[in-house]
Amino acid sequence: GCRSETGGFDTEKFAAQATNPQIKMIEIKLSQGAKPGHGGVLPGAKVTEEIAEARGIPVGVECISPAGHSAFSTPMELMDFIGALRELSGGKPVGFKLCVGHKWEFMAVVKAMLESGIRPDFIVVDGTEGGTGAAPLEFTNRLGTPLRQGLAFVHNTLVGAGLRDEIKLGASGKLISAFDIASALCLGADWVNSARGFMLALGCIQSQSCHTNRCPVGVATQDAKRQKALVVPDKATRVANFHRNTVKALMDFAHAAGLETPKGFKPEHVYVREGNRDVMPASAALDWLKPDDLLTKDDIPGFTTYWAMADARTFEPVKSLAAAREERHG
Template structure:
């Protein structure tokens, strides 16, 4: 929608009000003049207020959205049910985030909307002896293995990778300021570190994709000197190599040239005259051994900061090949982030979104089991991302073996995303995913940064309360015996009964129960991502 059409109704109200002034002696004109004057004042207020981005971008007309949301319960419930299958996240999930971001109560009267007899219903068992809730500020994890000299104490809930370019400058500012206020980390995404990431000083996880943005030579290859200059900045706490992402594993990425501004070009080190493409594969390494050598090199160049990689699990033997290379080379990453196929905010081909990649829980469990089976788990931390919004989502990821969780869409909701699904058009109505300066103005950094902070704090507070109800005092105590899934109207099982959990050393000692792990281990080779015999 163009600038003219967005402001057209407001402009018509103002012009009609002014046109009526010379003719106010006609009594019949007064009601119309008064109505247009009132609407004009509403529009002026919409442009000046700072809480609602839609009203700032769509004066007068934007109020219709909030009016509809205020009508409850009938229309609100109808809308909730109507879009449940149409959008990646339901209005119920968005409403939860909005409530926590605004410090409003998220309590639900008259019971749950969830069908507790649905075959996919999941829950946490509570204890007869609840524990006192802990301070969520204590929910942190130390990341940094034996080869790391600058370990990082991270929150167990952080902002997942979203790049400047995909998101607006004001969105990046708000996310990073919120991260600084709450003491948690902000993943840069593969678009590199922009001036807006640095403006408020929040902790950064620098994600390095196959385009090597921010540390690339003119031919697109990796530039170690440029990397060292950025990575040694004290604001950068960890370095993350992106092998693949959940939304489109094995596909690479693209930022259309119409969204590339001079700032984006300077940040990434690319041209404005063509689409910015991230290749599907890295050029700095091609084998598992070379990947680990690259990790060791980045760790050294960064001054010993935690260095690891993010990926969406695909062929099981490929990850096990990396694990075999760890044993052979004696090099271990400090962390691994497992991105589930159900996650991702970037545009992706429909078939990739629906049918490519392993979901988060299976990916986390496979990585956790492999490391346990090789006695490497105590050296490497695991992060999880993929449609994580609520405290229960975090608890579920931890029960499958993760040490912490990342969220992208949850924090996008916190800064105002309404899932208009126009991210790729540069016409985001809330200023979150656009490079249009006027549209970005709708997103007020101070207000939305506070909401990012509130969402993080209130979500971890809810997690602390859930843990206490289960008799636990820290997320690290959660395991597969605490969570339950319904399989049918007459059967429920603990996660520990539903899934295979390897014991320490089982892969090394050849005692694996379950043909899948055994077969993947046999196919893996440290010198190649190709399976044995290929």
């Protein structure tokens, strides 16, 4: 509900919406796991009067959410946009969500944080496992970085730049069970966003017809007849049960690991398959940077090459991969 008639960003509409006491935080979606670099389409058939009023768009008219933002085009401009949204919302937390693509792109954003002095309050890392029935099938599970690798990379980059303590880190991407949540916390997440589990509890059968307005179980449709399939009293109980039992199972995992709360999960608490497929704790299988490593060290495999390619003023690499590697190795 914050777009102009031409699809751009409307500051006045945003300020009016964001200051609503129900709004607790603001998230800029750079990309999502299901549709990285693709954007989205809300078909005209799904734009009812209710949807049109909420989103500030014409009834029955297709609404395009393009892959790229018109409000910014460089990492520094993204930081300025974050600062503007924070001011317009009255100081509410502002962050962004992304499915990691090229490593230098995220590192360019981190360099922009260092140069501008502006920090997002939080970052949500989505994995390519993220899904929606409206996603292009060729994109799902293929474009972007899987959550485990993407989350560890973002966590380590923030640590290496000396920013991790200032920014909260969320994780999303096919996280359903208590173990999914625990493993994400082990790899650096402060919290987990879960959509799929609640959708399944609500009755979703993954028919992949979200965009057609013909969802057979009434979840993703504005068709009044099809919505009757979603019996609210029954589904509300199922969703509440799923939430309660998943949180209980998460606490059971923590206690089984000798921890008082899930906040104590560390990389050594989860085992992964890496390299030659040996099963090792994540603390040994993955690289873990120390504070300010990227600012003080010149040779960190998997990091310094891409760090050299990143620039706060562009998402494009300022050096080729070969040049950055040659510079790193002398």
